[in-house]
Amino acid sequence: MLSFLRIPSGPAQRGQSAAVFWIVAVTASGMLLMGWLLPWFVEPTSSGIGFSPQDAVLSAPMGPGAFLLYVLAVTMLLLVLSPLAEIAAGITKRPLPLIADRVRLVVAVVGFVLTLVVWFLIRVLNEEPLFGPIDSHTVTDSAVWLTLYGYAIAALVYGARRWVLARGNVAFGAAAIPFGVLLPFMFHQAPDFLLWAASSLAIYMLLALGLNVVVGFAGLLDLGYAAFFAIGAYACASFASPTHHIHLSLWLLIFIGAGVASVFGAILGAPTLRLRGDYLAIVTLGFGEIIPDLATNNVFGLTGGPNGLSSIDQPRYGPVNFGTNPQWFYWSVLAISVIVVIFLRNIERSRVGRAWVALREDEIAAAATGINTTTTKLLAFAMGASVAGVAGAFYGSLVTIVSPDDFSFAVSVAVISMIVLGGIGNIVGVILGSSVLTLSIFWILPHMNEWSMTVSAPGKPLEFLPGLATVNFTQYTYMVYGIALILMMLFRPGGLLPSRARRVELEAGIESESLAAVQGRA
């Protein structure tokens, strides 16, 4: 009787789970590769003792322990190349034998254990005779962490392939959440900037999750979402800075930010109730411009003008000052993000979530089916805004100063890019999209600056390209957004992890057929 229950999570769900499988498998390979290569990227000053199999391979002869490193190198290589085998199996349509998964599971477990053993020998027992002299600057604990994590999630995807394919979202959580939690340990040698970037990532993730309620669930294109971020940030900054001599706890501020922003969400949403599509987008664009402008003009003397509000309190919890312990700040944002994700996921599958989707699909039919379109839309705006308000509360505490420039149209564009990249309407997709884009902005681009300087220095491989060192990659942030969006629309228009509805829509392709597609040229 209830066999239908499997249908919604049947074939279509598997599509997403397959994507999750790929993403986790490729990430595992990437982490192993990074664990291998990381020592090349880090500065000699970042001390730390670990190991790096590349040294074992490159700088023989070493002590007898080098044998362990060779074994490790083989396990790494096998797993790094594994996705290629998967691709080959996909192309030839001949699935890999079951034994291949077993082998890779064993390899991953062996690699994991061996990594721990070697790390223990080198770091704790300091067994130089066993391994020969170890050049301390080439290896870091981060490399060890990444390697371990890579082995762990490789064991997950290859050892539990069927589970991953059946429960994609749960598997994604199982692979991603421990990474999020362990991040401060993994990169404990890195400067606080990394935790700052990770906190920013979580804040942007919150923004993307909130915008996804409005755009993804309810289908209301909002181009001025940064306005609610601004409202939340300013509201919280007012209650936690010397400006008005009020100093409230961050935990209260979260609710204040959410509350104030959601009220504004409803207020700004009200005039747009009759609008849809392009018209709605343009009006929200207007709001997005008005709010920072009001802040610039120090409206009612509350916003501090162009300089914004500064000296925002560092959050503290008991004796722990989050300003001096950035990992605690990061963990608190992460915890709130997880709570928000759970909330939104529940709502998506509840009575209200259905009403939003109905509204997105056909407003007139929704109204005629008993849905109060006014309150339902306002609820979407308010809820989306409240998540932005929470993000704003954290943002103010993180950067300790909020000014109008922080909430420009560019922020709205960035957040929209994230949800489009990840998959509009799919929470897991949105998490992925915001992570990928924020990582590339906050981590990959700055590292490319270092890297370009290193590799084009005299005597290095790209010596003949001296101009490379002068390129400031961080200035190409918007190019990354642009390229990501273009590639997305061409190759995966539903996003990295499309929502199920979007996937069916794209497969059907009826509404959006282009002339070229009809003529068989695209």
Next chain:
Amino acid sequence: MAILELAGVSKRFGGLLAVSNVSFSIDQGEIISMIGPNGAGKTTAFNCVTGLYPVSAGDVRLDGLSINGLPPHRVTKLGIARTFQNIRLFSYMTAVDNVMVGAHWWMKERVWDGALKTPRARREEREVQAWALDLLAQLELANYAGSYARELPYGLQRRLEIARALATQPRLLLLDEPAAGLNAREKNDLMALIARLRSEGLTIFLIEHDMRVVMEISDRIVVLDYGEKIAEGVPTEVRTNRRVIEAYLGSGASQEMHTT
């Protein structure tokens, strides 16, 4: 007793009088059809009843109380449900979700229940889902419960739209051309369904072009032409009404119509 009453209802779009001073009433438990040539104002009249359009003049009364100016969702809550001429399902929702949207207004779950997944919310979700499945099963749609609405064959989409309307627990069901695009067998099924719904106490008001369907199932027929009511009566009366034949076939054709 009249469940729905239109008293001098007019609807004007700029210079066009789409519905002009139309009056009639529908009794509890009746099946009443509205026919008329294309553009006669039938769907406009439906829209006036269901609150999609405000009426320009006149009064729409449900159980003797005016429902003029109420928004569509309030009209639905008062017990009027409808389907649409061009099927308006929620294409990218599953069939069972489409039906559950119909249950939206009478479900008790609040936003916070849903967000926190309280036991009460879970229980209600389960119950309503089971109820929706039961409704789908009664309309022989059970096999499609997990399919997207747009994946259903056309005839079943029409039926799913009726299921969604029924999920709002109406007393009066408005069907806008329910037989359009259906084959002969599906039309028979539809007529059986309508008869069954009536036997369960529902009042049914439909717009239909298929004369076989109209003549077989209707208790009474209202005929519109150019926004005006030109005839009303039992099928046999309407069939032979001269003005009706003229409206459909032009003046002069009515004589010939009688001989064939």
